[in-house]
């Protein structure tokens with residue numbers, strides 16, 4: 001059984017790749033304004049899978065969309081590496097998302113008419129790669145998620161877990177620095193969900209990507225490196241697996257996370 005320990009900054013000396021500094025967000029419904037995120041600050045590290053968990057409606061997806069540059073916070077600042085997302089223009093955010101991010105959603109978002117390989121080749125074309133480069137990257141990504149034998153299948157011939165693996169391969173083929181996943185296992189059975197979360201963790205560890213995953217699927221917790229539990233628009237608890245802590249010396253110096 002995985003034992004969880006409270007996160008301590010000395011557990012890592014890596015520089016955060018994603019930072020939120022006192023961000024707030026509210027939505028207006030009719031005459032009522034509802035505060036979703038309140039003065040939230042956090043720092044996410046590369047090379048690990050960070051899981052944001054919490055009850056439905058607590059603001060997980062809103063936080064993910066702000067950290068990935070899909071939305072601006074009402075107040076506060078966000079950075080991805082050295083780019084201040086909260087001050088970036090729409091065009092700068094589009095460039096950031098196209099070149100540096102991959103997204104994975106609960107519903108897979110695959111085109112029914114395209115084969116697994118074509119699903120991946122299509123968006124790669126927007127990166128300016130040649131058709132041969134797109135094909136090579138697509139095949140490599142499909143092999144990486146264990147779907148080398150399903151290259152020419154359309155979504156209707158794939159299981160839910162396989163569809164999600166195609167979606168991961170599509171995100172992976174861009175070779176992104178950031179991978180954002182919103183409830184990637186919700187539509188999957190336990191075994192398929194476990195395969196998906198293991199792939200996400202491997203991408204973080206082997207490729208050095210920052211992998212941020214939103215889920216209220218408790219089966220995922222023991223497979224994440226770090227767990228952020230949200231409640232009422234704030235980070236309520238911040239946990240890290242003991243395995244991860246033991247990989248670092250107890251004399252590891254404190255990183256400078258000052259904002």
Ligand SMILES: Nc1ncnc2c1ncn2[C@@H]1O[C@H](COP(=O)(O)OP(=O)(O)OP(=O)(O)O)[C@@H](O)[C@H]1O
Pocket residue numbers: 027028029036054055056057058059060061062063216
């Ligand atoms: N664009 C929007 N306009 C109005 N309200 C919104 C908008 N986006 C989110 N909300 C509201 O903000 C709250 C938080 O939504 P969010 O999707 O971030 O929560 P969540 O924790 O991801 O929920 P779930 O686990 O159910 O997906 C919800 O009450 C939702 O209805």
